[in-house]
Amino acid sequence: MSLFDEDDLPQTHSQVLARKWRPRDFASLVGQAHVVKALTHALTEKRLHHAYLFTGTRGVGKTTIARILAKSLNCEMGITPTPCNKCQACMEIDAGRFVDLLEIDAASNTGVDDMRSLIENAVYMPTAGRYKVYLIDEVHMLSKSAFNALLKTLEEPPAHVLFILATTDPQKILPTVLSRCLQFNLKQMPPADIVAHLTHILEAEKVVFEPAALHMIAKGAQGSMRDALSLTDQAIAFSSSNVSLTAIQDMLGTTDGAQIEAILRALVQKDGAKLVELAEQMTQRSTSFYDATLELAQALYRISLAQVVPDAKPDDYQLAQLVTELAPQMGADEVQLYYSIVTASREQLHLAPDAQAGFTMMLLRLLAFSPAKDGVSPAKKS
Numbered sequence: 001m002s003l004f005d006e007d008d009l010p011q012t013h014s015q016v017l018a019r020k021w022r023p024r025d026f027a028s029l030v031g032q033a034h035v036v037k038a039l040t041h042a043l044t045e046k047r048l049h050h051a052y053l054f055t056g057t058r059g060v061g062k063t064t065i066a067r068i069l070a071k072s073l074n075c076e077m078g079i080t081p082t083p084c085n086k087c088q089a090c091m092e093i094d095a096g097r098f099v100d101l102l103e104i105d106a107a108s109n110t111g112v113d114d115m116r117s118l119i120e121n122a123v124y125m126p127t128a129g130r131y132k133v134y135l136i137d138e139v140h141m142l143s144k145s146a147f148n149a150l151l152k153t154l155e156e157p158p159a160h161v162l163f164i165l166a167t168t169d170p171q172k173i174l175p176t177v178l179s180r181c182l183q184f185n186l187k188q189m190p191p192a193d194i195v196a197h198l199t200h201i202l203e204a205e206k207v208v209f210e211p212a213a214l215h216m217i218a219k220g221a222q223g224s225m226r227d228a229l230s231l232t233d234q235a236i237a238f239s240s241s242n243v244s245l246t247a248i249q250d251m252l253g254t255t256d257g258a259q260i261e262a263i264l265r266a267l268v269q270k271d272g273a274k275l276v277e278l279a280e281q282m283t284q285r286s287t288s289f290y291d292a293t294l295e296l297a298q299a300l301y302r303i304s305l306a307q308v309v310p311d312a313k314p315d316d317y318q319l320a321q322l323v324t325e326l327a328p329q330m331g332a333d334e335v336q337l338y339y340s341i342v343t344a345s346r347e348q349l350h351l352a353p354d355a356q357a358g359f360t361m362m363l364l365r366l367l368a369f370s371p372a373k374d375g376v377s378p379a380k381k382s
């Protein structure tokens with residue numbers, strides 16, 4: 001969020017889906033049930049706190065919830081947890097141009113003067129709505145004097161004023177401010193929720209996609225719905241509206257779950273030529289070999305876990321499938337050995353003549369130590 005509403009800015013492609021699909025009511029919000037429940041209750045009972053603090057990482061719904069709350073308070077149908085989304089107040093809030101919703105980006109208005117003029121204004125009655133709602137984003141960025149100016153008003157705000165503070169960094173907020181706010185910690189979006197949301201959106205947008213591609217996007221988004229939507233925008237542009245797994249992998253330049261899968265399969269089948277070929281392909285696709293060793297170690301760890309605790313399935317969809325397939329085919333000691341080779345090789349990767357050579361040597365070392373079908377390792381045989 002910025003001082004200028006994002007709707008006034010020239011539209012860049014990466015904003016399209018996130019903006020278009022910003023939830024307009026509590027019901028269409030993904031997750032954050034604890035916040036929705038508390039706010040719904042407060043709105044129904046008409047017992048609101050005068051200051052809320054929303055914390056949480058980027059793109060998990062802080063601004064979105066603040067806007068829904070502003071509509072709930074100012075909807076022409078009355079104070080309600082289900083604003084109509086049709087009246088002038090609701091529509092103007094959605095469009096980011098409601099006079100009584102004052103969105104301030106503290107990151108670019110850190111000074112005490114900004115805060116003073118804001119606060120002097122708070123005493124005046126709302127122009128159009130019932131409540132003047134101040135949404136102060138990235139509030140931890142305020143200067144100390146600005147904080148102090150705010151503090152006075154936070155202590156005893158006029159009855160028609162509601163403060164919503166948002167921050168990604170609650171550690172930096174003064175305890176005196178914290179104690180005057182009702183605090184809600186917004187949660188990161190679980191990958192499964194991101195996938196479900198993206199599936200819904202892409203179906204509505206009539207964009208062709210592979211479910212595995214959405215799992216990869218969800219992984220890349222690291223808990224942020226906004227990041228997931230921006231990545232999806234990029235993916236649509238990048239793949240000419242055919243969001244396939246390979247397109248996403250090429251776009252993110254990430255290690256391909258499928259590459260790791262292929263490596264482990266080739267290893268189980270003792271296919272040395274295939275291993276060499278896979279490393280060659282990874283160079284062509286500029287996969288990070290360092291990341292690949294991490295993913296390989298991760299997969300081996302998961303296989304090992306699954307051998308002991310069969311129900312311990314990873315959240316990651318692709319990895320879960322791989323683990324289910326390979327855990328029964330590999331010996332426990334074999335997995336242990338591979339794991340130690342892979343982790344040791346990762347440290348040595350930078351010593352290799354080049355990354356591909358280092359990675360290939362690691363694969364061949366794994367092969368050399370893999371047990372033969374008769375139980376004798378090929379290394380010992382020769």
Ligand SMILES: Nc1ncnc2c1ncn2[C@@H]1O[C@H](COP(=O)(O)OP(=O)(O)OP(=O)(O)O)[C@@H](O)[C@H]1O
Pocket residue numbers: 001017018019021022023028029030031032057058059060061062063064065137166168225226227229
């Ligand atoms: N809980 C959610 N459910 C559905 N969509 C969400 C959710 N959270 C974020 N989004 C999507 O991400 C976009 C950005 O969200 P929002 O502005 O609410 O994030 P934020 O937490 O305020 O982030 P920032 O700290 O960067 O301002 C929204 O327009 C919406 O499309």
Ligand SMILES: [Zn+2]
Pocket residue numbers: 074075076077083084085086087088089090091
């Ligand atoms: Zn309304």
